[in-house]
Amino acid sequence: MKDERIDPLKELDPLRIADRSFASRLIVGTGKYRSHEETVEAVRASGAEMVTVAVRRIDLDASKQESLLHHLDPEEFFLLPNTAGCFTAEDAIRYARLGRETGLSSWVKLEVIGDQETLLPDTEALLQATRVLTAEGFTVLPYTNDDLITALRLEDAGAAAVMPLASPIGSGLGLLNPLNIRLLKSRLSVPVIVDAGVGTASDACLTMEQGVDGILMNTALAAAERPVLMASAMRLAVRAGRAAYLAGRMPTREWAVPSSPSTGMLD
Amino acid sequence: MQVEINGKSREFVAGGSVLALLVELEIDPRLVVVERNREIVRRDDLDRVEVEDGDRFEIVQFVGGG
Secondary structure (H helix, E strand, O other): OOOOOHHHHHHOOEEEEEEEEOOEEEEEEEOOOOOHHHHHEEEHHOOOOEEEEEEEEOOOOOOOOHHHHHHOOOOOEEEEOOOOOOHHHHHHHHHHHHHHOOOOEEEEOOOOOOOOOOOOOOHHHHHHHHHHHOOOOEEEEEEEOOOOOHHHHHHHOOOOOOOOOOOOOOOOOOOOOOOHHHHHHHHOOOOOEEEOOOOOOHHHHHHHHHOOOEEEEEEEOOOOOHHHHHHHHHHHHHHHHHHHHHOOOOOOOEEEEEEEOOOOOOO | OEEEOOOEEOOOOOEEHHHHHHHOOOOHHHOEEEEEEEEEHHHOOOOOEEEEOOOOEEEEEEEEEO
């Protein structure tokens, strides 16, 4: 074998959202890790360039805490503030504005949750917040249901990408409805990023094989027994799934077809 | 003077600008965003906006999240 083989995976196309390009199609969250150190190690292992963060009150009573920003260098990662925990459009807009004021970017991962138990999105409030924030110059990436009509309306409202769930946030149930995800992808012009529900590498691979543009995940890494190793697995799975999608899978059939020639057999 | 910060009442002994308040609280202004009475205080304005008695502040930062 030649030493200088061409690695076809090098040809994998970048993820483009709005005016930015990302070599990795994996976006990761930074919640629920055991430490800042583990967070950064896992994020690096995942190969992700875009990394989500939440906006919360500082704890004035705690003795000098280290800021997450001391560990996640905004020069190294593109930080995407979220509006997690918001239950109204008004709150989500408020959090988005606070996130932008850090001066890093005007991008926001928009979440408006409609139900505490399932954390499913309030799509009406989501649309409303998307319109307001888009008008204010935000690049809005809304977390939504795997519902085509809502997705189309979010695109119309100016969303830079649409982020349907694979299954509920933090559930690890994997891709429950590949059909809906493929339908969304076939009908939207903006990128489709599957956000939430992926549990392990096969989920990520299967999701990417549907042709979506990327995956956003958090708990699958943070809640793994070994988050850094799982982050590496997810990096490979997302690349494998993308490559398999681009390669075009063989057709399935009901019965066997021999792989070896049926001619030239001995008498 | 008495102000409210992140839902808790506090004494701002020295008085002065929002930046002075952050300094008193030993908070690095580059790592936080400040809301005063529901209005964001732009970073460039931190030393220009004077704290008034009864002001309500939210001081937030980025934390881990998905």
